Amino acid sequence: MTQTPEHDLILPLTSFLSTATRSPVTLHHAAPLAGGASRDMWLLDMEIDDERGKFVLRRDPPTQMFEQALSRAHEFAVMTAAYQAGVRVARPRWLCEDPSVLGSPFFIMEYVEGVGIGRKVVTAPELAHARAVLPEQLAAQLAIIHQIPPELFPFLPRPPENRSPAQIALDQAYAILDDLGVHDPTFEFCLRWAERHMPVCDRMTFLHGDYRIGNLIINADGLAAVADWEFCHVGDPDEELGYPCMRDWRFGNGRLRFGGLSDRETFLQAYERHSGRTVSRDAVDFWELVGNIRWGIICLSQANRHLSGREPSVELASLGRRSAEMALESVLLIRGFEEGEARHG
Amino acid sequence: MADRPMLAELLDAVRGHLETYVVPALKGEQKLYFQTLVAVNLLRIAERELAHGASHRRDEWLRLNDLTGDNQPLPPEPADLLNGLETRNAVLCAAIRAGEYDSAERNAALLEHALLTTTAAVEIANPKLLAVLITEMGDPPT
Numbered sequence: 419m420t421q422t423p424e425h426d427l428i429l430p431l432t433s434f435l436s437t438a439t440r441s442p443v444t445l446h447h448a449a450p451l452a453g454g455a456s457r458d459m460w461l462l463d464m465e466i467d468d469e470r471g472k473f474v475l476r477r478d479p480p481t482q483m484f485e486q487a488l489s490r491a492h493e494f495a496v497m498t499a500a501y502q503a504g505v506r507v508a509r510p511r512w513l514c515e516d517p518s519v520l521g522s523p524f525f526i527m528e529y530v531e532g533v534g535i536g537r538k539v540v541t542a543p544e545l546a547h548a549r550a551v552l553p554e555q556l557a558a559q560l561a562i563i564h565q566i567p568p569e570l571f572p573f574l575p576r577p578p579e580n581r582s583p584a585q586i587a588l589d590q591a592y593a594i595l596d597d598l599g600v601h602d603p604t605f606e607f608c609l610r611w612a613e614r615h616m617p618v619c620d621r622m623t624f625l626h627g628d629y630r631i632g633n634l635i636i637n638a639d640g641l642a643a644v645a646d647w648e649f650c651h652v653g654d655p656d657e658e659l660g661y662p663c664m665r666d667w668r669f670g671n672g673r674l675r676f677g678g679l680s681d682r683e684t685f686l687q688a689y690e691r692h693s694g695r696t697v698s699r700d701a702v703d704f705w706e707l708v709g710n711i712r713w714g715i716i717c718l719s720q721a722n723r724h725l726s727g728r729e730p731s732v733e734l735a736s737l738g739r740r741s742a743e744m745a746l747e748s749v750l751l752i753r754g755f756e757e758g759e760a761r762h763g
Numbered sequence: 764m765a766d767r768p769m770l771a772e773l774l775d776a777v778r779g780h781l782e783t784y785v786v787p788a789l790k791g792e793q794k795l796y797f798q799t800l801v802a803v804n805l806l807r808i809a810e811r812e813l814a815h816g817a818s819h820r821r822d823e824w825l826r827l828n829d830l831t832g833d834n835q836p837l838p839p840e841p842a843d844l845l846n847g848l849e850t851r852n853a854v855l856c857a858a859i860r861a862g863e864y865d866s867a868e869r870n871a872a873l874l875e876h877a878l879l880t881t882t883a884a885v886e887i888a889n890p891k892l893l894a895v896l897i898t899e900m901g902d903p904p905t
Contacts, residue, residue, distance in 0.1 A: 601849065601853040603852055603855045603876070603877060604880060604881050606855075606856045610860065610862075672899065672904060673904045682905060683905070732798055733801050739805075739889075742888050742889075743885055743889055746882060746884070746893075747896075750900075754903050
């Protein structure tokens with residue numbers, strides 16, 4: 419009888435956890451989460467020393483999709499720091515760096531009940547109250563995240579000495595275009611405009627790196643947990659204020675600029691109150707623009723994985739055509755910024 | 764006499780078959796169901812490209828003439844037009860990166876060109892989004 423992937427997990431995992439907890443462990447059920455070919459997330463239903471609970475296992479995939487993504491050990495470390503700082507995050511429990519247990523390093527965190535899917539968060543009737551309180555909550559949580567000392571984590575990607583976070587972001591975007599051999603006047607126009615409007619970053623901070631609806635677990639009371647900490651890095655905190663305002667992260671509620679939940683000022687003013695820092699709206703504009711440019715360029719890179727034959731996939735192929743959506747959004751943003759400048763001087 | 768079904772009709776036949784018979788039969792296979800929806804969407808994009816792509820490329824060529832001041836005759840063969848656009852766009856990109864479009868006037872002209880090019884692309888890739896963006900013009904989200 420062939421073993422299912424679930425069976426491959428149960429014995430080594432039970433053995434690892436028994437040792438780690440020095441208690442009897444019964445793994446009742448393991449189910450794959452979130453699909454994906456790499457199958458690197460599992461929902462565990464287990465009993466440790468008579469206490470039954472649900473946990474999530476996150477394992478390193480066989481190939482690294484993004485160079486900038488943190489390893490499981492590093493993700494475990496930043497999540498632990500966030501948990502200790504008072505951020506709402508799934509509590510990380512056990513880390514295993516020994517690849518012989520499950521094939522690659524993994525960690526286990528407590529399971530947090532709630533809705534993660536973006537479209538559902540912004541439209542489900544039962545989450546109406548949550549949507550009303552989320553902008554304030556998300557601003558408050560972000561202010562805490564930005565206070566986590568980045569020096570604790572030397573492994574975090576950070577701009578080199580002589581380059582600002584803004585400059586690095588543009589460098590990276592240009593590098594992907596050049597690597598792909600793409601000649602797109604729209605992206606060139608947008609990057610050039612961005613280069614000529616770079617904000618000054620007074621102080622770099624710890625950043626979550628992918629803070630937006632879709633990566634947040636929401637329940638009826640609002641934010642239940644901030645998920646997906648693999649893109650943490652050190653940079654300009656204003657990047658993290660513009661990023662969640664991107665149109666794609668409004669999941670169809672385009673008119674509500676902050677995550678399809680509220681206008682932008684509601685979120686920014688709350689962040690200013692909780693962080694004690696005055697935020698330049700021009701800087702937030704810049705980072706929303708750069709978020710769109712980068713996402714548009716990454717789409718081209720994803721399509722290339724299909725076109726090169728490395729990973730034939732209709733999903734990857736379709737991203738090549740999605741790129742134009744972000745390009746158009748970027749041009750419209752720039753036009754809006756220019757018109758705003760013309761009006762106010 | 765043209766072969767029937769013609770190219771557009773072939774694409775439509777395949778799309779219709781997938782959408783009507785295959786997608787509903789995949790309801791129990793979450794991943795394959797989702798991927799086939801994506802495949803159906805790609806066929807819709809292909810149909811729109813077939814209908815509008817050639818005229819978009821011709822417009823883009825003529826706009827490049829205006830933008831760059833370099834009046835090149837429109838290549839009659841589609842393959843030559845495609846290759847020609849790639850060559851001209853590579854030259855334009857280098858010029859933008861070198862700062863040749865930084866003046867207020869040239870930048871405004873480039874913005875306009877970029878807007879029209881991307882609008883045409885989104886008309887093919889996602890016309891529903893284009894409709895949304897058009898309704899927002901003049902009253903953008905704050």
